[in-house]
Amino acid sequence: MTNVNLTRSDLERWILDFASRIMDEHLVLSDLDAASGDADHGSNMERGMSSLLKSVPDWDEAAAPGEFLKDVGLHIVSSVGGSSGALYGTIFLRMARAVGDASLISAGLLSDAFEAAVQGVAERGRVKQGDKTMFDALAPSVQALNGGLGEKKSLAEALALAAAAAEAGRDATFDMVARKGKSSYARENSRGFIDPGAASVAMLIRSAARTLA
Numbered sequence: 307m308t309n310v311n312l313t314r315s316d317l318e319r320w321i322l323d324f325a326s327r328i329m330d331e332h333l334v335l336s337d338l339d340a341a342s343g344d345a346d347h348g349s350n351m352e353r354g355m356s357s358l359l360k361s362v363p364d365w366d367e368a369a370a371p372g373e374f375l376k377d378v379g380l381h382i383v384s385s386v387g388g389s390s391g392a393l394y395g396t397i398f399l400r401m402a403r404a405v406g407d408a409s410l411i412s413a414g415l416l417s418d419a420f421e422a423a424v425q426g427v428a429e430r431g432r433v434k435q436g437d438k439t440m441f442d443a444l445a446p447s448v449q450a451l452n453g454g455l456g457e458k459k460s461l462a463e464a465l466a467l468a469a470a471a472a473e474a475g476r477d478a479t480f481d482m483v484a485r486k487g488k489s490s491y492a493r494e495n496s497r498g499f500i501d502p503g504a505a506s507v508a509m510l511i512r513s514a515a516r517t518l519a
């Protein structure tokens with residue numbers, strides 16, 4: 307496996323980058339949700355991320371990476387709202403649990419953490435690939451990341467593969483019919499649009515590629 311040693315401050319850079327991307331792009335995300343959902347994915351995420359950004363002065367620099375991930379997860383659950391709040395919360399809380407109290411995140415732990423996030427979304431959302439959700443961006447990207455780390459690619463390369471896979475997964479939702487969440491009420495009319503949650507997850511993984519490598 308690739309040699310990786312991520313610290314809590316690496317994770318902070320990731321989340322801050324993601325939060326600022328959401329602040330910039332939330333209108334686009336809500337527009338995507340307007341196509342077959344209720345037009346609030348961007349505003350849900352924006353509310354959560356602006357609240358998270360306001361909490362930065364209270365962040366405990368001495369906290370371990372797992373504790374940080376848990377705090378982010380709890381913050382998201384209580385501030386984002388909507389189905390995406392519960393699901394994004396699950397991503398971070400499951401990662402936190404997988405990381406435990408380690409002070410550095412190795413490649414093995416990083417793999418386990420992302421794998422746990424995928425499992426968490428599958429369970430919590432009762433979702434599988436092809437249902438036209440965030441899962442269609444998350445699952446292939448984690449597969450690409452873990453494949454890359456297993457093949458001893460550099461962390462930068464593995465994360466670049468993961469981000470590209472998330473974006474391909476996001477784009478593949480265009481032709482799908484939604485089977486979960488509010489968009490599923492639109493049935494066939496949900497085809498021909500990118501799923502908003504898949505779009506925001508692709509941003510999350512692109513942020514990881516920008517900041518963690």
Ligand code: ADP
Pocket residue numbers: 339343344346347348350351387388389390391393427430431432433438439440441486487488501502503504
């Ligand atoms: P809401 O659906 O409550 O309005 P958002 O608009 O914030 O919440 O989020 C919608 C996104 O949540 C969808 O685009 C989809 O990616 C994701 N989503 C909704 N339901 C599920 C589910 N059961 N499993 C996985 N993802 C889901």
Ligand code: MG
Pocket residue numbers: 339343344345346347388488
């Ligand atoms: Mg919505």
